[in-house]
Amino acid sequence: MAKEEDPKQVILVRKDLKLGRGKMAAQVAHASVSAYLEAVEHAPKVADKWLMEGQKKVVLWVKDEHELFDLYKSVPKKIPTAVIADAGLTQLDPGTVTCAAIGPWTDKDIHKLTGHLKLA
Amino acid sequence: MAKEEDPKQVILVRKDLKLGRGKMAAQVAHASVSAYLEAVEHAPKVADKWLMEGQKKVVLWVKDEHELFDLYKSVPKKIPTAVIADAGLTQLDPGTVTCAAIGPWTDKDIHKLTGHLKLA
Numbered sequence: 001m002a003k004e005e006d007p008k009q010v011i012l013v014r015k016d017l018k019l020g021r022g023k024m025a026a027q028v029a030h031a032s033v034s035a036y037l038e039a040v041e042h043a044p045k046v047a048d049k050w051l052m053e054g055q056k057k058v059v060l061w062v063k064d065e066h067e068l069f070d071l072y073k074s075v076p077k078k079i080p081t082a083v084i085a086d087a088g089l090t091q092l093d094p095g096t097v098t099c100a101a102i103g104p105w106t107d108k109d110i111h112k113l114t115g116h117l118k119l120a
Numbered sequence: 121m122a123k124e125e126d127p128k129q130v131i132l133v134r135k136d137l138k139l140g141r142g143k144m145a146a147q148v149a150h151a152s153v154s155a156y157l158e159a160v161e162h163a164p165k166v167a168d169k170w171l172m173e174g175q176k177k178v179v180l181w182v183k184d185e186h187e188l189f190d191l192y193k194s195v196p197k198k199i200p201t202a203v204i205a206d207a208g209l210t211q212l213d214p215g216t217v218t219c220a221a222i223g224p225w226t227d228k229d230i231h232k233l234t235g236h237l238k239l240a
Contacts, residue, residue, distance in 0.1 A: 021141045022178075022179035024141055025145040029131070029151075032149035033153055036153055055154075058142075059145045119142050120142030
């Protein structure tokens with residue numbers, strides 16, 4: 001079972017964009033790498049622990065850009081995050097925000113922020 | 121336009137598993153982070169360049185585990201790679217190989233290996 005202090009990462013994806021699955025996976029990966037790099041810089045112990053324990057990741061839906069930013073703004077500054085805007089080369093307008101990663105950080109703190117969201 | 125020496129990463133996903141889109145995105149992100157870490161260790165200049173240039177990623181279908189491993193075995197050793205097996209907690213049997221990342225590495229070399237595959 002997951003313990004409260006086990007690190008995890010959640011990635012919030014905008015459901016309203018109806019991204020193709022390959023596109024969505026690439027955007028989620030971009031968010032995951034970027035927030036991991038934030039963690040390496042600002043919370044290196046958590047970053048290491050997350051890697052050692054198998055990089056637990058959960059992908060969750062947010063309704064739209066509004067819900068994404070509302071949630072993002074509520075994240076305490078100590079928690080590593082990354083917001084991803086698409087370069088707009090293919091399916092989307094340039095600069096469209098597609099997803100955001102929160103963590104790696106403790107399961108407990110992340111659950112408080114995102115426990116109400118549904119699995120994508 | 122992409123130049124031949126620009127670094128990119130491709131992630132091969134098994135189409136036969138019919139993964140849910142959130143599950144697929146999480147597996148692709150796992151592969152992406154893992155191959156990036158390989159690159160940091162064995163090809164740090166390419167890893168840096170890839171980050172600086174926006175982490176170009178492309179998600180491609182492979183038919184099944186056989187096609188995934190055939191392709192994986194053909195990748196020259198200098199190119200960073202990662203194969204991801206699912207922990208089997210949810211949709212899959214434990215140890216099921218879901219995807220593999222190749223790169224970051226030069227567009228040119230990766231295209232030779234995966235140019236025949238379709239976008240996921």
